[in-house]
Amino acid sequence: xxxxxxxxxxxxxxxxxxxxxxxxxxxxxxxxxxxxxxxxxxxxxxxxxxxxxxxxxxxxxxxxxxxxxxxxxxxxxxxxxxxxxxxxxxxxxxxxxxxxxxxxxxxxxxxxxxxxxxxxxxxxxxxxxxxxxxxxxxxxxxxxxxxxxxxxxxxxxxxxxxxxxxxxxxxxxxxxxxxxxxxxxxxxxxxxxxxxxxxxxxx
Amino acid sequence: xxxxxxxxxxxxxxxxxxxxxxxxxxxxxxxxxxxxxxxxxxxxxxxxxxxxxxxxxxxxxxxxxxxxxxxxxxxxxxxxxxxxxxxxxxxxxxxxxxxxxxxxxxxxxxxxxxxxxxxxxxxxxxxxxxxxxxxxxxxxxxxxxxxxxxxxxxxxxxxxxxxxxxxxxxxxxxxxxxxxxxxxxxxxx
Numbered sequence: 001x002x003x004x005x006x007x008x009x010x011x012x013x014x015x016x017x018x019x020x021x022x023x024x025x026x027x028x029x030x031x032x033x034x035x036x037x038x039x040x041x042x043x044x045x046x047x048x049x050x051x052x053x054x055x056x057x058x059x060x061x062x063x064x065x066x067x068x069x070x071x072x073x074x075x076x077x078x079x080x081x082x083x084x085x086x087x088x089x090x091x092x093x094x095x096x097x098x099x100x101x102x103x104x105x106x107x108x109x110x111x112x113x114x115x116x117x118x119x120x121x122x123x124x125x126x127x128x129x130x131x132x133x134x135x136x137x138x139x140x141x142x143x144x145x146x147x148x149x150x151x152x153x154x155x156x157x158x159x160x161x162x163x164x165x166x167x168x169x170x171x172x173x174x175x176x177x178x179x180x181x182x183x184x185x186x187x188x189x190x191x192x193x194x195x196x197x198x199x200x201x202x203x
Numbered sequence: 204x205x206x207x208x209x210x211x212x213x214x215x216x217x218x219x220x221x222x223x224x225x226x227x228x229x230x231x232x233x234x235x236x237x238x239x240x241x242x243x244x245x246x247x248x249x250x251x252x253x254x255x256x257x258x259x260x261x262x263x264x265x266x267x268x269x270x271x272x273x274x275x276x277x278x279x280x281x282x283x284x285x286x287x288x289x290x291x292x293x294x295x296x297x298x299x300x301x302x303x304x305x306x307x308x309x310x311x312x313x314x315x316x317x318x319x320x321x322x323x324x325x326x327x328x329x330x331x332x333x334x335x336x337x338x339x340x341x342x343x344x345x346x347x348x349x350x351x352x353x354x355x356x357x358x359x360x361x362x363x364x365x366x367x368x369x370x371x372x373x374x375x376x377x378x379x380x381x382x383x384x385x386x387x388x389x390x391x392x
Contacts, residue, residue: 016360016380017360017361017377017380017381018360019353019356019357019360020357020360020361020377021377021381021383023329023332023333023336023353023357024312024316024374024377024378024381024384025378025381025383025384025387025388026336026383026387027267027268027269027336027387028387029267029299029387029388029389029390030387030389030390030391031266031267032262032263032265032266033266034265034266036266037266037267037268037338038338041268041336041337041338041340041343042338042343044336044337045337045338045343045344045345048337048345048349048353049345049349052349052352052353055356
């Protein structure tokens with residue numbers, strides 16, 4: 001069932017190199033801070049463990065449910081319902097992994113924010129003491145900075161929001177709309193062939 | 204401080220620009236940082252080596268679990284002690300720069316991960332690699348059973364010719380499809 005896993009056709013199939021990618025490409029060489037590195041270690045370990053559970057579920061669940069359906073001599077409709085329930089559970093698992101990735105992102109951004117804040121405070125102190133020393137007055141006007149140049153921290157809320165919206169809106173919703181409505185006037189059957197909406201891509 | 208930049212002759216600078224992926228500013232900054240690592244009396248000579256221990260103290264490498272491997276891979280030292288000349292150092296920065304190609308980056312990544320330098324990633328290399336990525340502390344380490352499972356999964360995914368190791372072309376095959384590799388394999392001064 002559901003052979004049309006994602007776009008299908010050319011390119012790497014989703015999940016083809018899950019473990020290898022995690023091992024070979026997950027370290028960020030720009031990390032230059034011991035605390036961030038520790039967070040990264042913990043998140044890599046967690047992601048390995050989560051991936052284990054997922055692959056185990058994928059290995060064990062389908063045969064199990066099939067056997068149950070067989071033994072109980074379920075009507076195909078009931079068996080299908082079971083299968084859909086299983087897929088739903090797997091999707092929840094995916095969402096869980098996604099949330100973990102987001103937490104990771106938030107931690108990294110908070111780290112950066114802290115360092116930018118420190119640098120800003122330092123620069124302001126520098127400005128005030130320099131001004132006092134140079135003009136010999138304690139009445140210091142606020143620094144002359146264009147509003148566009150004011151130092152800002154990284155806005156993790158925006159980054160996370162953008163990722164979420166892109167994933168859900170473009171990834172799923174728009175594709176579903178396009179496939180459903182363009183299908184009436186398209187050269188091939190969109191729902192069955194290329195760019196089909198994958199509702200049930202369970203193993 | 205101001206005199207360090209002028210120590211790099213113009214012709215040498217333009218040669219380095221030709222040979223690396225670095226811009227003029229990046230090379231000058233690299234030279235400044237490199238001379239800071241050298242002892243004062245050695246600063247005049249150009250082929251002076253910085254010992255690995257000194258290189259590892261740089262903030263850009265300090266928290267990197269592969270820092271020693273990186274030094275060994277880019278070092279041209281005969282004694283295999285991981286010490287770097289300025290040209291080794293430029294090589295390193297060039298491979299980790301923004302403009303280096305996927306092929307170059309994946310080639311060096313392979314050599315960094317090849318802990319025993321035998322030209323292929325075997326189980327021992329993969330185990331060391333996993334241990335590097337999960338950190339030193341016990342609570343983030345994988346259990347031996349998890350480790351065995353992980354390595355067998357990885358070999359199943361990437362060992363195309365089923366010889367029990369991942370060679371360079373298999374490695375590049377896996378890496379080239381990864382969306383994150385090029386953006387994360389980067390070190391900037």
